[in-house]
Amino acid sequence: MLEEKIFPEEWNIAKILRDLPDMEKDELRLQGAVVTYQRSLKNVEASQSLARETFFIDSETPLMGDQTTKVTNVNALISQASKNQMEQLKCSKDNLDLMLSQLVSSLSCVRSEIHGRRVTLAISRNSRQHLMCRKNELVLLLNELKFHLSAVRRVQNEIWHEIFRICNHFKTSSRRSRPQILTISHVCKQWREITLNSQVLYVLYRDKYLPFHHWRRLLLAKAKEKSAKEAGSAARGLLAVAGGALLARFILF
Numbered sequence: 001m002l003e004e005k006i007f008p009e010e011w012n013i014a015k016i017l018r019d020l021p022d023m024e025k026d027e028l029r030l031q032g033a034v035v036t037y038q039r040s041l042k043n044v045e046a047s048q049s050l051a052r053e054t055f056f057i058d059s060e061t062p063l064m065g066d067q068t069t070k071v072t073n074v075n076a077l078i079s080q081a082s083k084n085q086m087e088q089l090k091c092s093k094d095n096l097d098l099m100l101s102q103l104v105s106s107l108s109c110v111r112s113e114i115h116g117r118r119v120t121l122a123i124s125r126n127s128r129q130h131l132m133c134r135k136n137e138l139v140l141l142l143n144e145l146k147f148h149l150s151a152v153r154r155v156q157n158e159i160w161h162e163i164f165r166i167c168n169h170f171k172t173s174s175r176r177s178r179p180q181i182l183t184i185s186h187v188c189k190q191w192r193e194i195t196l197n198s199q200v201l202y203v204l205y206r207d208k209y210l211p212f213h214h215w216r217r218l219l220l221a222k223a224k225e226k227s228a229k230e231a232g233s234a235a236r237g238l239l240a241v242a243g244g245a246l247l248a249r250f251i252l253f
Contacts, residue, residue, distance in 0.1 A: 040088055
């Protein structure tokens with residue numbers, strides 16, 4: 001139903017709304033009791049007027065023994081009927097007061113429940129706005145991460161280009177004077193990590209941070225000790241280790 005969609009079941013507001021027809025029935029019963037009260041009051045008035053008319057008619061004639069008894073009986077009947085009717089009216093009034101108090105308490109409960117649900121709904125809206133703000137912040141962080149990853153890929157491409165240039169240099173040399181290059185295990189015995197600082201690539205070599213172009217010169221200076229066949233494996237190893245270390249360094253910071 002519509003009210004169950006607006007107010008979830010755990011709020012108990014749907015149950016309160018379903019109980020409203022019962023409250024309307026109570027109101028109808030209350031109206032019926034009022035009508036009964038008014039009808040009883042009219043019956044009392046009619047009985048009293050009828051008794052008075054009978055008494056006045058009897059009082060116009062001379063009172064004899066049986067007539068005096070009759071008047072006495074009429075007066076007793078009037079008093080007894082009035083007493084009974086008054087007791088019934090009192091009971092009806094007590095019932096009306098009880099039903100009115102129950103109806104007022106039910107209405108107060110409904111109002112308090114609706115007020116509480118409105119407060120909860122306002123809190124839910126504020127929480128939703130907070131979550132939207134957090135989502136926007138995460139989107140900005142994701143965009144920043146994509147930017148840094150693009151920078152890392154650019155540096156990795158530069159490393160690839162430099163390694164291929166070195167390999168092509170050895171391939172174009174003559175066989176007799178073919179230079180030799182150390183493998184990655186020989187050249188980088190004390191190699192530890194690669195870090196990116198201000199868009200400049202630094203390499204830790206012999207416990208010192210050297211810019212990448214200085215380290216490249218060191219690599220070229222020691223290139224005469226190994227064959228050109230090992231140059232290719234050295235270049236691939238350099239790219240794999242340098243790229244992985246750079247990416248790990250970026251993720252850690």
